[in-house]
Amino acid sequence: MTLNDLKPGQSGKVTKLLGFGPLRRRIIDMGIIPGTIIFMKRIAPFGDPIQISVRGYELSIRKSEAKEILIDNIKGV
Amino acid sequence: MPTNELKMNPLKNQRKHLKSHSKKLSFALIGNPNCGKTTLFNQLTGSRQYVGNWPGVTVEKKEGNLKLYNTDINIIDLPGIYSLSPYSSEEIITRNCLIREKVDLIINIVDATNIERNLYLTTQLMELGLPMVIVLNMTDLLEKKGDTIDYEFLKQVLNIPVVPISANKGIGINELLKLSLDFAKKHKELKVKNIYSKDIDKILNSIENVLNETTNKININNRWVAIKLFEDDILVLKSIKLTKLQEEKISKYKNMVQLSKHVDRQMLLADARYKYICSICKIAVHKKNDHNIMTLTDKIDRVVTNKFLALPIFFALILLIFYTTFGPIGIFLKDQTNFLINNIFGNLVLNTLNILGASEWTKSLIVGGIIEGVGSVISFLPQITILFTLLSILEDSGYMARAAFITDKLLRRVGLSGRAFVPLLMGFGCSVPAILGTRILERENEKKLAILMVPFMSCSAKMPVYSMFIAAFFSKNQPFIIFSIYIIGILAAIFTTLIFKRKLLKGTSSSFIMELPEYKLPTIKNLTLHVWERVRDFLVKAGTVLLGAAIIIWFLQSFDTTLHLIEDSSQSILAAIGTRIAPIFTICGFNDWRASVSLLCGLVAKESVVSTMAVLYNTGSGIDLATNISQNFSALSAFSFMTFVLLYTPCIAAVSAIKKETKSILWTCFIVFYQLFIAWFFSACVFQFGNLFLNFAKF
Numbered sequence: 114m115t116l117n118d119l120k121p122g123q124s125g126k127v128t129k130l131l132g133f134g135p136l137r138r139r140i141i142d143m144g145i146i147p148g149t150i151i152f153m154k155r156i157a158p159f160g161d162p163i164q165i166s167v168r169g170y171e172l173s174i175r176k177s178e179a180k181e182i183l184i185d186n187i188k189g190v
Numbered sequence: 191m192p193t194n195e196l197k198m199n200p201l202k203n204q205r206k207h208l209k210s211h212s213k214k215l216s217f218a219l220i221g222n223p224n225c226g227k228t229t230l231f232n233q234l235t236g237s238r239q240y241v242g243n244w245p246g247v248t249v250e251k252k253e254g255n256l257k258l259y260n261t262d263i264n265i266i267d268l269p270g271i272y273s274l275s276p277y278s279s280e281e282i283i284t285r286n287c288l289i290r291e292k293v294d295l296i297i298n299i300v301d302a303t304n305i306e307r308n309l310y311l312t313t314q315l316m317e318l319g320l321p322m323v324i325v326l327n328m329t330d331l332l333e334k335k336g337d338t339i340d341y342e343f344l345k346q347v348l349n350i351p352v353v354p355i356s357a358n359k360g361i362g363i364n365e366l367l368k369l370s371l372d373f374a375k376k377h378k379e380l381k382v383k384n385i386y387s388k389d390i391d392k393i394l395n396s397i398e399n400v401l402n403e404t405t406n407k408i409n410i411n412n413r414w415v416a417i418k419l420f421e422d423d424i425l426v427l428k429s430i431k432l433t434k435l436q437e438e439k440i441s442k443y444k445n446m447v448q449l450s451k452h453v454d455r456q457m458l459l460a461d462a463r464y465k466y467i468c469s470i471c472k473i474a475v476h477k478k479n480d481h482n483i484m485t486l487t488d489k490i491d492r493v494v495t496n497k498f499l500a501l502p503i504f505f506a507l508i509l510l511i512f513y514t515t516f517g518p519i520g521i522f523l524k525d526q527t528n529f530l531i532n533n534i535f536g537n538l539v540l541n542t543l544n545i546l547g548a549s550e551w552t553k554s555l556i557v558g559g560i561i562e563g564v565g566s567v568i569s570f571l572p573q574i575t576i577l578f579t580l581l582s583i584l585e586d587s588g589y590m591a592r593a594a595f596i597t598d599k600l601l602r603r604v605g606l607s608g609r610a611f612v613p614l615l616m617g618f619g620c621s622v623p624a625i626l627g628t629r630i631l632e633r634e635n636e637k638k639l640a641i642l643m644v645p646f647m648s649c650s651a652k653m654p655v656y657s658m659f660i661a662a663f664f665s666k667n668q669p670f671i672i673f674s675i676y677i678i679g680i681l682a683a684i685f686t687t688l689i690f691k692r693k694l695l696k697g698t699s700s701s702f703i704m705e706l707p708e709y710k711l712p713t714i715k716n717l718t719l720h721v722w723e724r725v726r727d728f729l730v731k732a733g734t735v736l737l738g739a740a741i742i743i744w745f746l747q748s749f750d751t752t753l754h755l756i757e758d759s760s761q762s763i764l765a766a767i768g769t770r771i772a773p774i775f776t777i778c779g780f781n782d783w784r785a786s787v788s789l790l791c792g793l794v795a796k797e798s799v800v801s802t803m804a805v806l807y808n809t810g811s812g813i814d815l816a817t818n819i820s821q822n823f824s825a826l827s828a829f830s831f832m833t834f835v836l837l838y839t840p841c842i843a844a845v846s847a848i849k850k851e852t853k854s855i856l857w858t859c860f861i862v863f864y865q866l867f868i869a870w871f872f873s874a875c876v877f878q879f880g881n882l883f884l885n886f887a888k889f
Binding site (some may be wrong): 128130131135136139140141142144146147148149155156157158159164165168170171172173174175178 | 273304306453456487497527595599600608701702706
């Protein structure tokens with residue numbers, strides 16, 4: 114399961130980060146690491162990017178980036 | 191938790207000691223983007239830097255001074271960063287300032303409403319070993335939410351002074367200043383706390399010991415260098431000189447740690463930092479609401495980024511901005527100002543000059559040259575003020591980040607990311623801040639692409655040109671003409687990216703990990719600050735460059751090459767210059783020397799096109815400019831001229847901004863010539879195809 118599989122209103126827990134380099138680093142710096150809970154807020158009108166809530170703040174991230182974030186423990190809706 | 195005394199080499203200590211006798215202290219403001227650094231900077235230094243509500247407003251370091259108890263303090267405002275990793279230009283600017291320059295104290299600003307992620311940077315700053323105070327900003331918003339933070343606990347557990355403030359409301363600023371000064375004078379360095387596991391700490395200590403074998407070139411403690419080497423930080427590795435033996439030892443220590451497939455060393459440290467932060471926040475932070483309660487930002491977002499409503503709202507806002515600026519309100523204000531300057535003020539001056547018995551040429555210079563030239567531009571002040579006020583409201587409210595969120599997918603088609611939306615929209619106001627704003631783009635080439643596009647977004651200085659021609663030719667279908675001009679600009683921008691996308695953006699892909707800030711009501715103070723800054727620039731330009739240009743133009747058109755005052759300006763020096771250039775524009779439909787000269791003057795500032803035309807087409811017979819223009823252009827050639835003005839090389843200020851951002855003379859020259867060519871090509875197309883169409887329509 115990746116972050117992309119979450120539906121708006123659902124939340125999940127990060128298990129792994131795939132990918133490498135600056136993108137991975139940026140994801141880590143924004144506070145997304147294994148164990149972090151992510152809430153899926155909504156999908157942009159054109160279907161991409163998505164808006165998530167993490168550690169109490171709002172973040173926008175593209176689907177191509179969200180697929181590098183593996184999650185489990187999905188809750189809600 | 192065990193603490194680690196940092197080991198400074200004696201030579202460096204001595205140097206620091208000497209420095210402390212010089213009275214000037216330097217404080218660096220560091221924090222996450224959009225945490226209120228610039229607001230605090232303004233509060234501390236009394237300066238007037240603009241603050242926006244989207245991440246990345248401060249793109250370069252700014253400095254300001256203040257004097258406190260006989261001590262001169264230099265405050266440095268640095269770009270907002272999320273971490274000290276070297277992946278964006280902001281991070282590198284901030285890091286280099288801390289490492290290379292003498293900073294006596296770090297003032298780390300932490301957004302109290304978003305403390306967990308903000309403390310992540312704090313944990314990294316702590317490792318630098320520099321004296322530091324933590325400022326918990328936006329405590330007023332925190333209280334409003336009903337949340338509390340135990341400041342005393344934070345202070346004790348971090349062993350760093352913590353000052354709660356509200357930079358917006360000016361609460362806690364004096365306490366902060368006093369404490370910072372005391373702390374900077376007393377402490378020369380900070381004890382570095384260990385927040386990592388025993389195994390990692392042991393490895394870091396070993397690396398540090400290896401580093402201590404030689405004196406290190408950068409002015410920062412070895413614990414931080416050790417951590418950065420452990421994280422494989424290439425920039426740090428490059429900046430220090432290691433012996434072969436050292437390199438081998440460090441590499442051996444680094445590999446002692448157990449890694450799994452998706453866990454690297456950076457992740458290990460990040461994990462430890464966040465675990466440490468969470469353990470602190472669990473005790474220090476008390477939240478009143480849980481996640482299920484909708485905040486105001488949530489409610490607004492539900493509407494403005496809604497699947498069906500987002501686009502209509504987006505276009506409605508953009509239309510509203512342009513309608514207010516160019517519609518009845520803007521035009522009414524412009525006409526009133528114009529009347530005030532030309533009829534009332536102009537006549538007053540003329541009468542006074544008559545009474546004083548001034549000579550004909552003095553009257554011609556002052557009334558026909560200066561008032562006509564500069565006045566024709568000043569009358570656009572109301573419209574420019576409206577445009578900038580509305581754009582500022584969008585920026586301050588936090589909507590810009592949402593606009594980027596909505597448009598990301600569209601902009602990706604032309605090779606940009608949603609982030610580029612902000613500078614592109616700002617381009618409609620003024621190209622200069624827009625070009626500087628392209629710095630928020632991650633990739634160097636994406637930035638170049640955006641810089642190529644920005645000048646095609648018709649800036650407010652070009653408004654006077656359109657309005658003049660519209661008054662002369664298109665007063666009946668004004669909205670349509672204005673709209674089509676802006677659309678042509680956007681089309682030229684898209685055309686440009688389609689040409690260059692493949693060349694510039696080969697193989698790279700951008701990311702769009704962007705914070706969406708909470709909505710804020712724009713404050714009147716910040717709004718006036720921002721708008722006044724632009725209006726002042728405009729007025730200064732009118733009073734200096736445009737005034738000078740108007741005088742020079744008047745001179746060049748009133749005298750011939752033998753420096754004799756002439757009656758007919760077609761004999762003048764200016765006519766001689768213009769006639770040389772004019773043939774280039776025959777294909778575009780305007781080979782009048784006066785049009786060519788105006789375009790030439792427009793290279794200084796776009797408003798100059800109008801002020802020059804006002805002087806050149808002023809026959810002194812009391813006929814207004816619009817009528818004079820309509821005798822020398824056809825509707826089609828007027829539109830072709832407007833197209834040229836829209837697309838050709840931006841003003842000198844914008845060109846120098848391009849030079850500053852691309853850091854390449856070659857690129858700057860290329861952009862200048864590219865724009866000249868595109869302008870010529872598009873306006874030729876407009877005229878030629880327009881002519882064909884008109885001829886066809888006749889039959």
